[in-house]
Amino acid sequence: MNELLLSVIIPAYNCERTIIQAIRSAGTFNNRNVEIIVVDNGSTDHTKELVKKEAQNKANIIYVESKNGVSNARNKGIELARAKWITFLDSDDTFTTLNEHELEKVLLNSDSDLLIYNYLVGNSRINLYSMTKDKIKKVSVIMQMLENPTKYLTVWGKFYRTAVIKENSISFNNALKYSEDSEFLIRYLLNCKQIEFNKHYFYKYNLTENSTVRTYNFQLAKEYEKAIVQIKSDLEKHPIYKHSFSIFVLMQVNLIMVHGAFAKENTNNGLYQLKVICNKDYVHEALDFISLKDIKRVRLIPILLCKYRLYGLASVIYKLRIFYNNQKMKK
Structure with a gap:
């Protein structure tokens, strides 16, 4: 055989x-x-x-x-x-x-x-x-x-x-x-x-309405945070990836915002939750490693706005992104 x-x-x-x-x-x-x-x-x-x-x-x-x-x-x-x-x-x-x-x-x-x-x-x-x-x-x-x-x-x-x-x-x-x-x-x-x-x-x-990443989960932020902490530990001995890991962290924050804080099913204040997340140590650390030159990455724009405390503008972008995603799902 x-x-x-x-x-x-x-x-x-x-x-x-x-x-x-x-x-x-x-x-x-x-x-x-x-x-x-x-x-x-x-x-x-x-x-x-x-x-x-x-x-x-x-x-x-x-x-x-x-x-x-x-x-x-x-x-x-x-x-x-x-x-x-x-x-x-x-x-x-x-x-x-x-x-x-x-x-x-x-x-x-x-x-x-x-x-x-x-x-x-x-x-x-x-x-x-x-x-x-x-x-x-x-x-x-x-x-x-x-x-x-x-x-x-x-x-x-x-x-x-x-x-x-x-x-x-x-x-x-x-x-x-x-x-x-x-x-x-x-x-x-x-x-x-x-x-x-x-x-x-x-x-x-295959896109489905029941996909877990498309369903609001109030524990989303805590669960993503666990993964971020673990991945940070995995990369601890590889400082060459520090900047890239910072971008990874901020991309995860985007997911938390789009599928958590500003999700339609969420009755809590999305703007408040955005501020809470941005005050987490791991987010602070990641924000320190990025600058305006990273604005070429379109998906980082809302979180870069948060770096300069422009939370209101960031929340508008997240809401627009959710609207766009929902329209795509209807097609």
């Missing part, structure tokens, strides 16, 4: 409407060298039955269960993975119809530790390859990724060497509810030697 080339890990939780589509999209690469590990983490609907039925007479589909939580599910998948490479697929997303032989050729011949592909968000194309092709050194790539977390710091759409994960004991932090994938990826980046970008579109992130 040939050595397994790829382990596809799919966390599954109450996803009866989408899980089979996800599994079958992974089946695009269905051959003797690929295993699909579906990890149910506490589903109460028919997910379990559907996956077991799909796995009948298909030796490469493995169904297992884990404790609740997506991090526990992914860690279980890593524990069981036997292939040379690992990739992650969320249960409501799909792989594109990338040529199976092209992918197999890349995975067999690449000398890199991390392969990053372009991806789709709904019908929008996110071309990471074109944005990063001039970044040759690992340090410059990591800086680019930290400074653009919503585009780069997702665990999906990438291929990881199983040996790098297991030899460095890299796992998902189950104490984090948000940005746990970013934290995992950052630790992986620090341990890998070479990163490679591929121009093909491999992953499709």
